Amino acid sequence: MSDNQFKTKKGTFIIPILALLAIWVVYIIEIGFGFNFNKFGIYPNNIIGLRGILFSPFIHADIKHLLNNSVPLFVMLCSLYYFYHKIATKVLVLGTLVLGFLTWFIARPANHIGASGVIYFLVSFIFFSGIFRKYYRLIALSLAVVFLYGSMIWYVLPIEESISWEGHLSGFITGLVFTILFKKVGPQPEIFEFTPNEEFENLFDENGNYIPPEEFQQPED
Template sequence: MVVIWAVEVVNLLTGYALNGLLGLRPRSLGGLDGILFMPVLHGSLGHAAANTLPLIVFGSLLAVSARKLALGATAIIVGLGGLGVWLFGSSAVHIGASGLIFGWFGFLLARGIVEKRLVPLLVTVGVALAYGAMIWGVLPGQSGVSWESHFFGAAAGVLAAFFLRTEGHAR
């Protein structure tokens, strides 16, 4: 959160110039670095604020229930989710942490089903009950919102749950 808000302050002071420089631009070599930078760039203070609570909630759930997998899951989500947006996203500049949020959401939902162990299953049920309506965010809807980031983030989160199955539950 510190990095996101530090970048937000710099971005605000520069008139959001970082978004054009470091945002993800699909199918553009110059926009490829946006895969890494997209999660820390936001379009306004309101945009960064809207992503703060879900990042804290899902990040905390991930840290508590899958501490050893958190970094790997995050890397897979940012990398594969961002690559999906870069390959298939609309021609806009894509910014924001919502792809990571939806990725963590997908990971936490899928992990309980994949591993079939009590704690991950309880987390899956809790996330599904509390945040299940988020699934509609992976569909096109609101203008100016990168549903592609939501979709590819969630898909990457589900894949991360399969890739990072814990010992005894891997193929």
């Protein structure tokens, strides 16, 4: 795939901005009107708790939780829609559903809320996609992701009681699985094809040794 195909598309910033607005509007409504949306989070192994698969990414416990998720969510969504624009929406929607269901299946009995599961999914997908596709621009993006968010890997482990590490782990695993599923779709490394050049090839013998032109064409007696 040619580098000039990495261009800013209409959705590169629109979707990330809309996603950011959505989580902030939900929080403002919750605080402004005294609501508590935590009950709409993912509650594992409970049928009603399945609704959280759709709602939980938009719900945050407090302003610190919201701020911590806002910047990485925006950065990762912009990266997804810029570098993987042809599959971005499909990856985002399906990935959110799968990681949500996995969280519902494996997590502790509590309301799991926040966009961090989606963030871990995006970080995982973008990192592994760059490595698996072996395309230098995407590998550079993978390295940038490691530099910015590499320390996040520790939070897929149960190191803090109040953090939904199960949601983080679900997002990370889902991102890796989606990398494999979508490996052949989207940007691919550029393949160069060379046309045989007889004149050039005649400058070398069968062992690959160079034959200077004056030796190659001996004058006739």
